[in-house]
Amino acid sequence: MTGTPATAWLLRAVAPLGGERADLLLAGGRIVETGPPGTLSATDTGARVLDADGLYALPGFVDLHTHLREPGREDAETVESGTRAAALGGYTTVFAMANTNPVADTAGVVEQVWRLGRDAGHCDVRPVGAVTEGLAGRKLAELGAMASSAAAVRVFSDDGHCVSDPLLMRRALEYVKAFDGVIAQHAEEPRLTEGAQMNEGACSARLGMAGWPAVAEEAVIARDALLAGHVGSRLHICHVSTAGSVELIRWAKSKGWRVTAEVTPHHLLLTDELAATYDPVYKVNPPLRTAEDVAALRAGLADGTIDAVATDHAPHAPQDKDTEWSAARPGMLGLQTALSIVIDAMVATGLLDWAGVVDRMALAPARIGGLPDVPVDARSSMDVGAAATLTLVDPEARWVVDPSGFASRSRNSPYRGMTMPGQVRATFLAGRPTVLDGKVV
Amino acid sequence: MNRHLLSTADLLREDALLVLDTAEQMARLSDRSVKKLPTLRGRTVVNLFFEDSTRTRTSFELAAKRLSADVINFSAKGSSVSKGESLKDTALTLEAMGADAVVCRHPASGAPQRLAGWVRGSVLNAGDGTHEHPTQALLDAFTIRRRLGRLEGLAVTIVGDVLHSRVARSNVWLLRTLGAKVTLVAPPTLLPNAVADWPVDVSYNLDAVLPGSDVVMMLRVQRERMSAAFFPTEREYSRRYGLDADRAATLPPHALVMHPGPMVRGMEIASDVADSPRSTIVEQVANGVSVRMACLYLLLGGADEPEEREVIR
């Protein structure tokens, strides 16, 4: 907690970025000394020693897309419970989405969320501000006031809703240039997804559910990339879910436009076939797509077309999921399983090395979100002088997902019962442990 | 047989034929003066209808009563359900009442499958959203087999709003399983985007398909589809896809005209076609009772937990 006297920590025989083992001394919120394993002494500094033999040290993860549900749905999640889950998942910063009740569309609400995060102390909470008042898509919210608030908002999103009005989107993109903001678009053409329940394709046809066609995402991405190119603004695409979207983003980047994108762990792993269970634990927006889309998303994340992994952690109370499919709310838990899924989908398949994981889960999202002091690359994140904001991962661990043990207040994990690779053992936020021995400090 | 009847998609051919053969015996019993059988005495069947459907509910009710089951009609309207009670809480209530079978009609696709996960009894899907209506398909197959003597190799044409039709889905899977060749005829807007994956032929031209059809099955077209731009006007729909007397005259002499009801006369089917000798529309209703008796018997007529029971979708 804030106010606790700062303690130095000596990480003994840890493997920075999965490479050669080393001792790391953390003090004053930074990495102050490194040396061959067993060479640094704790007694000089009074540091506590953490035997990290077998663990990888990675910079703390940054989640661009978290729903903390507070204010408004504290039965599903609070800032405290959500950030606790984040720390257990290796995250040190989460961007809290704006679709709360009241909506985070004023300086007052974003400051409240930011303070709740600071008081909880499990990780840094960076509120996302709504683009439009009440997420209604009609009138810009006071973006500048949120930017200048104590929460220093830089990412703006109507996530859950698309900013579908092209003129309003253009204005938002232009307006946030004044404070180097970014618009994070939930790309979904609303007329093409009226009543939509799942990916439109062979499964939806068989299951008799209204389809959410890929084109509804891709059309908005194409339009907004063109807009961003035209006005020279930064555009971020939330939860990219289709192969076509990956192609469009690749094209936009080839033009030199400032377009970035994220993909969720669930879109890297799960497919729409799961809807055949009619269990709404698999209902999410954008919906789970096909195996071809999953393959394209993995390839896009591997080659950097997709910049970041973002969880879209979306807790829901039981009564919002223990229903028939169409009555259920869309969304899945993600914070405590994200790393394992990235290992499974990207590392175990040889698509991404650990430096790549660090880039997609820590550095790239930090840059997109406008965080200060972002290391220029993975290697420098472990240099003396770098922030002691780290997560220690046991890459060899195997664990079975049991949502009842999650820190989240909700249980809507689609991975229940699955065996996962890799586990976060400790997390340090500016030199202070938030997780030790796999438990929240 | 499986424990539930939720879909025809994974109904084995032998199980489908067992239902039809059992229904044949039930139909014979329905011809005698004493129609009641003691078979399901002491069993409780709940009709859980979240949508109005007097026709289907009555058919199931009659089927259950002819087998001496106790029948409870649990209609969503005016009950706690309309006051916001969840499907799960309703299921737990039925469970506490000791329902041996729940016949469920629901506007949401997949709702009966969810229900099956929450109750011990058997769940019979009586129509779920735009997903399936398996007993309708079984009674259609039964009707065809009674009239034409077989299903194998028959050309069955299904015409109309396939996209939103649970009857069409159940019929496509079942008829395929039973060896018929299915052709769907509809405006492209009323076919699923992925219809190419289905085991069917697709045509946009009804006139081209009718002369080769042994059976033509007309689906109801709801007027609200027009306002959602699925087709321009009722008149245009009716001209292109409606079955009028002139079109019906191009069918082979033995061909059947079917409709799951309720019909919109003058829209998808002309009155004189609906009332013609080749129409099975009234028979379908009578056969519905026999087929539902067969389903209830096969799901409830044995031990509660024979080893081979398993859940199907």
Next chain:
Amino acid sequence: MLAQADIARIVSRMAHQILEKTSGGGNVVLLGIPTRGVPLATRLATRIHEVEGVTVPTGSLDPTMYRDDLRLRAVRPLRVTDIPDGGVDGRVVILVDDVLYSGRTVRAALDALAEYGRPRAVQLAVLVDRGHRELPIRADYVGKNMPTSRRESVAVRFGETDGADAVLIVGGGAAGDAAGEAAAGDAR
């Protein structure tokens, strides 16, 4: 236990007994209980015709839906019920089955029969009576009394249903008790 020639002799004797007991068989209806009561009924009718020249209406009666043990095992498929034209009212109905054992099938058949009318009398003809009755039921015509243990089962085979005629005693294992009374009715 019995070969084709034995069975033919037994059927012939039963046909004579029926003619004798029903005074020429003029008012008789034979209803076979599926599966193997049906070919037996047909054979009896054929033999009666050969002996006396009368044509006895013959049909089948499936008692499945009247059984008291439906819930003790997996669901049983229904068999054909085919009541001859002319019905059963006022007639002497002879129920025909291959094996008489607990008597429960016959009880169910009596209930089923009552739904089709009111016979003047109901009689019972069986090829094999293996004992172990659980209800106060006896047969009017018995082809062969065959004492068995409950652990055994009796399997009747007819050319019409099984390719060749034979009566076998099977097992002595668990298959011999009620559970061994296979759903198809091929072993009682």
